[in-house]
Amino acid sequence: xxxxxxxxxxxxxxxxxxxxxxxxxxxxxxxxxxxxxxxxxxxxxxxxxxxxxxxxxxxxxxxxxxxxxxxxxxxxxxxxxxxxxxxx
Numbered sequence: 001x002x003x004x005x006x007x008x009x010x011x012x013x014x015x016x017x018x019x020x021x022x023x024x025x026x027x028x029x030x031x032x033x034x035x036x037x038x039x040x041x042x043x044x045x046x047x048x049x050x051x052x053x054x055x056x057x058x059x060x061x062x063x064x065x066x067x068x069x070x071x072x073x074x075x076x077x078x079x080x081x082x083x084x085x086x087x088x
Contacts, residue, residue, distance in 0.1 A: 025039060
């Protein structure tokens with residue numbers, strides 16, 4: 001699908017696109033192009049719909065703790081790899 005902007009820089013999306021994806025979008029600038037990503041009116045509902053009941057029995061605090069641990073491990077591994085590269 002191709003669209004052009006009007007004199008004010010607006011892009012009009014067809015009705016069927018708006019009905020399918022909604023009225024709110026995040027604009028992401030990439031090196032070679034831009035992309036529109038639909039934003040759910042209720043982001044948590046959208047996440048739940050995407051992952052199903054995968055986290056139904058898991059508390060949010062537990063998920064945060066695990067995510068922070070994983071990020072910490074990645075940072076430590078990256079720092080270790082960089083220091084080893086510097087020693088070589």
